[in-house]
Amino acid sequence: MRLLNANLSSIGNRTMLGVTAAFVIGIALYIGPLASANPTVASSPCTIKAEMEAMNVQLDSSVPPGPMVAAAYNNLESIHPGTRVVEEQVGRAHSAQLPIVQNHNVLVARVEGEGDMPIGGPVGRPGDSPQVVMGSVSCAIAVYDSDTGEFLVEWQVLTPRP
């Protein structure tokens, strides 16, 4: 039940490119189709705006993109064809409930790809049946510091497979 941060060893002038691109590749390995019907989710459709609300993050979009963000935007898809950033946003983040993003200028990216993901549930006792076995990622959001390229947090909404 994870993704992200594959091949994050390269730094230097292209740090943000490498970081963000690696993130996209990682997510692309796991992301499934957008959820059309999730029996357990009452939240909004997958958009950055909806996910920011769900995670109680306020994003002040009046902040201009940082230099790392601009480089990433210009090069992401050309460096890694086949992956897709379907939505992106920059701004200054505020959140008392997700304190790691507080006061950072951030790049938020929502990406799509294909794949499945195992979902852990409450531990089984001998003889129990697992409650959930496999699912797909219906929404994935990554947040980076847009000035430094630092990975801050990333989350995925998972859809159980019937």
Next chain:
Amino acid sequence: MFRHRFLPLLAAWSLIIPLGLMTAGRVAASCNPGRSPDGQYYWAASSAFPSSYVGGVSSYIYNYDPYVTGNGFSYAWVMLAGGPGANHAQIGDYKSANSRNVVIQVQNSVDGIRNIDFAAQPANSYTTYKITASTNNTYDFYVGNTEVLSQVRPWTPNNAEWAAEIWQLSSQMMGGVANPEYLSYNQVLYNASWHNNSVSPWLSTSGSGNPNTYFGLGGTAYNFWTWDKKCAS
């Protein structure tokens, strides 16, 4: 290395307390156990139902870097759970084939099932992972002394769990024969105070195999450890 950019953050997150169980020479090493993926879960775990309302769970967990391949994972965590359905709040040290992270997983009527990932704690260190649930259903998640997430969700836990878990038998259970994975100082919060866990741990699987064939388990409810029998360290 990219990870170096995380050092200030990791330093803030870490609560590195000397632990008698940890010896100075211990070094975790990823080890391919040489098993095929089988589509099953395996756990070394304890699960307690001490009260109709459980307000917190905590463990001092060894951050190990196990071998994981394919779509498997290896995860050491604490969790609060309760009805209706499979509501849960979970946090711990996580490894997939591509990355290590601190991973929170929540399941409830607002989030559905959601994973929230942060930078990993350093391998071969110890970290206290803790979740508290207040009576107004505020869930607070801690990595060491640092609160990383706070959310209000409409459910009430009655169950605390501590576990090392793998998905796919091809994944290494955290820990080796000479370098076990520790879940220590396991505590549960109920009746307004923290109590030592008193439910002895066990090995289990979602499949039909015998987990004792592959994994070891020692210790008590309060301090237990596990290891992958195919791995020396």
